[in-house]
Amino acid sequence: MSSSSTGIWSPVRRAVNGSVRLAYDQLVENTGGEPLLVATGLGANRHWVPDGLCRMLAARGFAVARYDQRDGGDSTHLPPGAVRNPVSALFTGRGDAYSAEDMADDAAAVLDALGWRSAHLLGVSLGGAVVQRVALRHPGRVRTLTTMAAVPGDISGLRTLRHVRVGTVAKFARLRFPDTAEGGVAAGVAVSRLVASPRHPFDERAAREAAERGADGGLHDREAQARQIGAQWHGPPISAIARPTLVLHGADDPLIRPTAARAIATRVPGARLVLLPGVGHEFPERAWPDVTGEIRALADGCPGDPEDLAPTV
Structure with a gap:
């Protein structure tokens, strides 16, 4: 988990997609650079993307903004749906609260609010499927x-099993923390440990300090x-993606197998695959x-x- 220094980010603002309000902010460095929007992962707020990584992107010429997915962080949280267990939702491919198209439209709403006609997109974990x-x-x-x-953004249910490490998912499912500030910190440390590369020592002190700076109740909001x-996604397959595409994946990812990255890179025309050695389901500084x-x-x-380009709907 990353630390997040509020002084380098704009005040939080809200983009609107129907009844959903999406929290976003923008790095104050290099706001005149090329627009780049970051989409975060499952249950995680925007503070999980390391400030240092964002500042390095700014130094490379990008204007960086990030946002909370619906049902995450400071964005709108929706009423309970029929499926209330994330493991069941993952393996059955069932959900009735909203569609994957709605989540894609959320990102477009954030672009509108930023005044960006177009942008480079970086999506991490669930955010990768969204982008x-x-x-x-x-x-x-x-x-x-x-x-x-x-x-791959066009698969769900049992088709996801081939790419997910079920043992890690089971460990996530067993995590239980109280809905308190300390519970959020404990969840942050536990999740950081689960997603870290097993090839490197886990720095629990650093993880706790980071969690204390950006406690995220979404990490235990099942x-x-x-x-x-x-x-669920009802649109065309990812083989129809026609934008320049980069597929990054930690070679030591303990949650999503690198086969997922290879599948994306194989199916998206012209995509470039880069496996990051010594990286798990995380953003360690050594990889920035x-x-x-x-x-x-x-x-x-x-x-x-x-x-x-005409939209494909």
Whole structure:
């Protein structure tokens, strides 16, 4: 989990998609750079994306903004759905609270609120699946697409099993923490431990300090996670993505197998796959130069403004 220094971020603002209000902020450094929007993962708020990584992206020429998914962080939390267990939602592919199209439209609403006609997209974990769907549903808004630690955005239910480490999912399912500030901190430490690379010593003190700076109740809000996972995609396959695409994945990811990244890279035309050695389902500082360098190289090869692309709905 990352620390988050409020002084380097704008005040939180809200974008609107129907009845949903989406919390977002923007890095105050290099606001005139190329727009880059970061979409976060399951149950996690925007503070999980490390400030240092965002500042490195800014130094490489990007104007960085981040937002909380619906049912996460400071964004709108929806009423309970029929499926209230995230494991059941994952493996049955059932959910009735909202669709994956709604979540893709959320990202477009944030772009509108930022005044960005188009942007580079970086999605992590669940956010990686979301940005894949944005590239399908709103291709004219996407300059480049970087998906990290994610499964293919057009699969659900039992088809997901081949890419998920069930043992880690079971450990997540057993986590129980009180709905208190300390419970949020404890959840942050526990989740950080589960997603870290097993090849490196886990720094519990640093994880606790980071969790204390950005406690996130969404990490143990099982019903909200079930609604996010249960959001089903009804659009075209990811093979229809027509934007420059980078697929990043930790070689040691203890949650999502690298086979997921290989599947995305194989199916998205022209996609580049980069496996990050010694990286789990996380953003360790040692990987920041490689991650930001790859995103910069992708942007440098972008053919131009995608405004003329018609949306696929």
